[in-house]
Amino acid sequence: MRKRPWEIVLLTIVYTAAPLFNLCSTLFIRGYDLTALPALILALGPWDIAALGADLLLALAVWSVSRPGWWIFVVLNILLLSFNLWQATLLPGNYFWLLVADNVVTTLVASLLFTKHARSPYFSPRLRWWNTKDRYRLSEVLEVPLTIRQGQWEETGLVLDVSLTGCFAQIPDGLDPAQEVVLEFSFRGLILFGQGRIMRQSKVGDRLQGCGIQFVRLSAGQKQRFRALIRTLKANKVPLRN
Numbered sequence: 001m002r003k004r005p006w007e008i009v010l011l012t013i014v015y016t017a018a019p020l021f022n023l024c025s026t027l028f029i030r031g032y033d034l035t036a037l038p039a040l041i042l043a044l045g046p047w048d049i050a051a052l053g054a055d056l057l058l059a060l061a062v063w064s065v066s067r068p069g070w071w072i073f074v075v076l077n078i079l080l081l082s083f084n085l086w087q088a089t090l091l092p093g094n095y096f097w098l099l100v101a102d103n104v105v106t107t108l109v110a111s112l113l114f115t116k117h118a119r120s121p122y123f124s125p126r127l128r129w130w131n132t133k134d135r136y137r138l139s140e141v142l143e144v145p146l147t148i149r150q151g152q153w154e155e156t157g158l159v160l161d162v163s164l165t166g167c168f169a170q171i172p173d174g175l176d177p178a179q180e181v182v183l184e185f186s187f188r189g190l191i192l193f194g195q196g197r198i199m200r201q202s203k204v205g206d207r208l209q210g211c212g213i214q215f216v217r218l219s220a221g222q223k224q225r226f227r228a229l230i231r232t233l234k235a236n237k238v239p240l241r242n
Contacts (some may be wrong), residue, residue, distance in 0.1 A: 058073055068123060191225075
């Protein structure tokens with residue numbers, strides 16, 4: 001089973017554990033042991049519950065890996081830090097200063113963990129590989145020639161990886177996104193062909209050079225052939241693309 005980036009998993013755990021950490025820290029500051037935790041929870045006011053619940057909402061926003069989730073995460077962090085700072089300056093005691101410290105530390109940790117690799121899936125669904133079909137790395141098993149046609153134009157290349165919904169191909173000449181092409185390749189006697197749409201073209205410096213192609217308008221027979229291909233790849237333990 002493919003997983004989310006470890007940075008996202010770790011941040012989700014941090015924000016999920018934050019309410020319990022804050023409650024236990026409050027007991028420590030007030031000189032109580034953990035047996036007083038139920039009484040402290042029962043004594044929480046509406047604002048306390050809202051502040052602690054915000055951490056759980058932040059955890060959900062991080063785990064969602066979506067554009068709305070990203071902005072919920074950013075805005076809620078700002079609101080939570082501002083509210084706790086405002087309360088800390090008005091009310092006596094160390095409780096809200098503890099929450100401010102917690103907000104600052106978790107925000108700093110998040111800024112360090114949210115590298116480009118971890119941020120990009122929030123804004124680009126195609127980068128959420130854990131939600132996509134398994135992609136098999138054909139290039140690590142053998143060379144699979146590919147023919148791409150568009151009108152009178154024809155080009156050959158290699159299939160680097162393939163799934164039930166598309167493939168990534170290495171071809172000499174680039175193709176513009178949204179173009180539709182006819183593609184054909186074979187794998188151990190199984191001939192596959194169909195219509196495809198160019199979804200993306202690699203950029204200079206990318207680890208893999210080529211274009212991503214989504215299969216479109218496949219007939220029932222064509223879909224059956226691709227399903228047979230995937231079964232063959234799985235049976236032969238062809239490695240997956242991460």
